[in-house]
Amino acid sequence: MVGKPADAGAVLEAHDLCLRFGAVEALKSVSLRVMPRQIHAVIGPNGAGKSSLLNCLSGFYRPQSGAVRFMGEDISTLAPHRRAGLGISRTFQGIQTYPxxxxxxxxxxxxxxxxxxxxxxxxxxxxxxxxxxxxxxxxxxxxxxxxxxxxxxxxxxxxxxxxxxxxxxxxxxxxxxPRILIMDEPMAGMSPEEKGDLARFVLDIRDGLDIPIVLVEHDMEVVMDISDRVTVIDFGQVIASGTPDEVRANPAVIAAYLGGEAA
Incomplete structure (x- = not known):
């Protein structure tokens, strides 16, 4: 499987990922590029395909077509533990600690x-x-x-x-x-104070540890405050990508979240 040429300077890339579960298309030609020292948020309504995308990036799902590249190298066929060995670290929606x-x-x-x-x-x-x-x-x-x-x-x-x-x-x-950190809804279930603390740590990881982050999060206030770039997915497709201000003003994004029609 051969994807597009690697984008210069990108840490982690997804190119035209297509993922199907039977007749259900979870991802439809989804592309993503994460640059150094960047917090790249992935947002969208429930069931949009956000977690499916993270699972493709970290190796838990194998898309039917498309490619995943890390530091310019194609890692599309690597198992999750091999990707972790390269420096792709992941947190999940649920707590995975040993109590x-x-x-x-x-x-x-x-x-x-x-x-x-x-x-x-x-x-x-x-x-x-x-x-x-x-x-x-x-x-x-x-x-x-x-x-x-x-x-x-x-x-x-x-x-x-x-x-x-x-x-x-x-x-x-x-x-x-890690050389990149993937975080799936890290603030779900937290109090406002706890969210504030974790948001501060996410910024410190980018700025102090120089680790780029892919972040899926439903709290739009947090996303818009701390993200450098935002990709919006709806029904398995990318409908917008840009800075927080650009995405906030995008008619397709407004329609996806408010249920109206894009202008």
């Missing part, structure tokens, strides 16, 4: 894909294995500090508030040392 483990232990679990030593070397716990574990422990502490989880470090995640658990989930995604 009986502490915040620190959950974040440490995110390093598994970066471990180079085998089981035998890990059991011996000497030389490279020990240095690797010490490096991961130090990096986990950096993530804990970055996400302001110091007070929750040794608390079981199952005892934490919803917002804190989502923050730990984000910390585990950062443990992959």
């Amino acid at each position: 009986s483990m502490t915040a620190r232990e959950n974040i440490l679990s995110g390093f598994h894909n970066r471990m180079k030593g085998g089981l035998f070397r890990a059991l011996l716990y000497w030389g490279p294995a020990r240095k690797e574990e010490e490096a991961f422990a130090a990096r986990a502490e950096d993530i804990i500090e970055f996400l302001e989880l110091e007070q929750e470090r040794h608390h079981p995640v199952g005892d934490m508030s919803y917002g804190m658990r989502k923050r730990v989930d984000l910390g585990r995604a950062l443990a992959l040392d």
Whole structure:
């Protein structure tokens, strides 16, 4: 499967993705380009195809046609764990933490894909294995500090508030040392205060860690405040793409959200 030539400078690209489930077309020639240091939001009504697009980008779905490229390389056939190994990290709508483990232990679990030593070397716990574990422990502490989880470090995640658990989930995604972060409705179910905190961390990830982000989110106020570019999907098709101001004023977007007819 061959797509269009890679766009210069793009981190992650989708070209003409078509995804069908039987007679249902979830995606119809959807294209997307995420640039460095960019928060690229994907919005649309419920059932528009947003999560299907994220699943194609991260490898959980294999589209019938089209291509996905990462740093200019075609990754359309790579499995999810191979994409994670390249630096594509993902958070999901639901919380994927281990409730009986502490915040620190959950974040440490995110390093598994970066471990180079085998089981035998890990059991011996000497030389490279020990240095690797010490490096991961130090990096986990950096993530804990970055996400302001110091007070929750040794608390079981199952005892934490919803917002804190989502923050730990984000910390585990950062443990992959991602080159891009894909976030599927990270603020769903949060209070306004929790949303404000997470929005601040999303901006810090872009600005402080230099990690571009693909964000699916229903809170339009947050999307318009923090995004650099917005792609709008409706019924599996891209109906608009541009800056938040351009998208906000687009008649097709207004029609999709308000139920009227595009001018």
